[in-house]
Amino acid sequence: MSELSQQTLVLTPEQAYEAAGKYRVVRRSVDARQRQLKVNLTLLLDDKGHPLPKDAPIPLYTPPVWQDVHNAPRHVHIIGAGPAGLFAALTCIEHGIKPIIYERGKPVSERKIDIAQLNRNVALNAESNYCFGEGGAGTFSDGKLFSRSKKRGNMQRVMELFHYFGAPDTVLYEAHAHIGSDKLPGIIRAMRECIIEHGGEIHFETCVDSLSPFNFHLSPLILAIGHSAHDTYRMLLDEGVALQQKGFAMGVRVEHPQSLINNLMYHLTGAADLIRYLGNASYSLVTQVEGRGVYSFCMCPGGHMVPATSSSDACVVNGMSASHRNSPYANSGIVVQINPEDIPLICQHEVINTQSPTAKLTNSEALAGLRLQEYVEHLAFEHGGAPAIAPAQRLADFVRGKRSANLPACSYLPGTRSSALHEWMPPFIADRLRQGFRDFDRKYPGFLTNDALILATESRSSSAVRIPRDPETLQSISHPNLYPCGEGAGYAGGITSSALDGINAALRIAAQS
Ligand SMILES: Cc1cc2nc3c(=O)[nH]c(=O)nc-3n(C[C@H](O)[C@H](O)[C@H](O)COP(=O)(O)OP(=O)(O)OC[C@H]3O[C@@H](n4cnc5c(N)ncnc54)[C@H](O)[C@@H]3O)c2cc1C
DSSP states (O other): OOSOEEEEEEEOHHHHHHHHHHBOEEEEEEEOSSSSOEEEEEEEEOTTSOBOBTTSOOTTOOOOOOOOOTTOSOEEEEEOOSHHHHHHHHHHHHTTOEEEEEOSSOOHHHHHHHHHHHHTTSOOBTTBSSSSSTTGGGTTSOOBOOOOOGGGSOHHHHHHHHHHTTOOGGGGTBTTOBOOTTTHHHHHHHHHHHHHHTTOEEEOSOOOOOSTTOOTTTSOEEEOOOSOOHHHHHHHHHTTOOOEEOOEEEEEEEEEEHHHHHHHHTTSTTHHHHHHHHOSOOOOOEEEETTEEEEEEEEETTEEEEEOOOSTTOOOEEEEEOTTOOSSEEEEEEEEEEOTTHHHHHHHHHTHHHHOTTGGGOOOGGGHHHHHHHHHHHHHHHHHSBTTBEEEEEHHHHHHTOOOSSOOOOSOTTOEEEOOHHHHSOHHHHHHHHHHHHHHHHHSTTSSOTTSEEEEEEOOSSOSEEOOBOTTTOOBSSSTTEEEOSGGGTSOOSHHHHHHHHHHHHHHHHHOO
16 A cells, blocks of 8 residues: 555545545445444545545556466466456466466356346256356356455455456445446456466366366466366366365345335435435345354345356356346345254255255265255255246245245246245255344344245355365365365355455465476
8 A cells, every 4th residue: 555644534425425426435334333324434645634536546556467478488277267267367477377277168248148048047058157157156246345354365456456357446445345247247358358368278168077187296277166066076076186075054045125125224214315325225134043143145235136056957046236236126145054064964854865866976975065055956946847947935924934825026037936945945944044034024124024035045155065275385185286266165255255265376376486
């Protein structure tokens, strides 16, 4: 950061809106704990102590220096072009190392067409969908860039790179910045063009189904596969790569009318004004039920619920928003924490080993959580009726244990089918969800309503597998020179932390002489 000083002001939303239109902001966060919402706005001051005007250059921004790696003596292979793989590749280029990326999915513009087909419930392309393809799982998302944990490394650098490739200025200062699914594809395309222009390679529609072609004793291999490539985890296990079970979470996605959430979060009076200054309201909810966390995840104000499956016999939902977050709906995952020791208990109840269609594939302990995910996703598929049709229930009906006679309109394009989720979801999850919704309603009376809808299943909020690595070298504990990183390695969750993990892996490689 430069020598320029900063000043943090506590303002009303209206004052903050006006100040942000005039001055260079370093950080903005909304304090919604009080009935009267406040905005903390940190401004940059010039050497005379006056706020810098908005159009002054961004002093904290160091543009990247790209190297020509066409004929670079060193190269790195990268599996996966999600945030972890792309940011690893960009960091390699900054350090004069040639990245060669293999991505099972398609370039972002072709991927859009497959996603449109899925949303119309015409067809699922198992290799090109919301999870797989250029930009990874984060491309068609809300693009929330939340994690600012300093412990993981230089988070500001991730924001700067997003900004460099076209994200708005807000990503440099907003505490809860987001980009939006309409802007992300262009940013991802710009990253690819930069990688190729400087001598890197990207091979699309290339699914790596064995590690044997890679001689990673000669050149390092970065494994940035995300957490949805279950076939790739199975391949890694078969080829002797160390894998471990990891705690994860599962539940449903809930959708309310956005106006209802605005009223609850902005305390009814003045909601219309606050929307103008702060945008549609979001929420973050957490409670404990019988020793396990129940919490909101990936809340998308003004967003859409989307089909996030990559398999034709599974129903998985998630959420996204465009940059303006202006749909009439507010959706969020509401998930229950599942620890490794819970899995035998849940499986015992469900007799998973005899019922799960995937159980026969492996009995590995390391993949037990993954099999449980698949089991519940398959149940949801059976109750939905087609890969993208989601089983759904009105929220208050779910909590009261009543099938919904009809369903309200919602943002989920492929379609919904009324289903008694409380009857078929594993009770470990369903019972905690029901109590969790009651707790949320105590905090925000009106949250638990039949105007809200829940869809199953929200099962990919975090990885159920870890690919353990040495904390110093970041190399696999079983395979030297193999760098598991990002969400699929179990060391990150979300776009920013996965991107940062990719940067860290590349930096370790660059530091090797
Ligand atoms: C709909 C949706 C909305 C989301 N919204 C947000 C949000 O707003 N904010 C947020 O922080 N996070 C969000 N997430 C989560 C976020 O996208 C992930 O945490 C993040 O993308 C993980 O990055 P990654 O690079 O580790 O893995 P991924 O993004 O999953 O990328 C992995 C890539 O590897 C490829 N791959 C896998 N196996 C192979 C193989 N064998 N060979 C070749 N290629 C392979 C895949 O095709 C994929 O493109 C969302 C996710 C979804 C699905």
